Amino acid sequence: MKKLHLLVITAFLMLSGMGLRAQSFDGGLIAGAVTSQINGDGYAGFHQLGFTTGVFARIPTEGPVSWQLEVKYSLFGAHSSVDEENFGLTPMNIRLHYVEIPLMFRYDLSAFNISGRPLDFITLEIGLSNDFLARGLQSADYEDNFDNSSWLFYSLTGNLGIQFDLNEHLGINIRSMNSITPCRLHPEAPVFSWFHYYNIALQAGVVYTIHHH
Secondary structure (H helix, E strand, C coil): CHHHHHHHHHHHHHHHHHHHHCCCEEEEEEEEEEEEEEECCCCCCCCEEEEEEEEEEEEECCCCEEEEEEEEEEEEEEECCHHHHHCCCCCEEEEEEEEEEEEEEEEEEEEEEECCEEEEEEEEEEEEEEEEEEEEEEEECCEECCCHHHECCEEEEEEEEEEEECCCCEEEEEEEEEECCCCECCCCCCCCCCCCEEEEEEEEEEEEEEEEC
């Protein structure tokens, strides 16, 4: 936990440093819902409901491009469905709490328009997130059996999203998140293989932006 606290403090210092060095920057808050699954666990479907909340700092560059650094606390995991349990699979629930530190490249569509109206209220996003496991809860057949050593402390995640600005301050953000490196190693899989466990999540959130010039 000491390592995690140090990482969070470092990330907040990075956010503050971005704002202090930039003559023009935006900051704000993110909050929303997450639905997720774990690829490789033998179950299917985005049945685990979670949440995400955090802060960000955004620095514009020339034209429609900007960079955004975030610090978020999110709940991922997996959950068996009623159909899977009726089919004979063991009831399962995995809840993985992560501190996420994404760096996003953003491109707004101000260069495009429909019937003369510019699409500057739509922004596309792509980036990478450093995800650190804060805590985990796992149960199988309604019995807790979480083993911290079996879940990796760090995973790298790819992020792809779109944001719709409702006005100057409020926006709706939709994002897909897929692990690039495993969140857990499969004991029978070769070390350098894709037959491990990976987080897959969908996020829908509200973004509140504070502009600084």
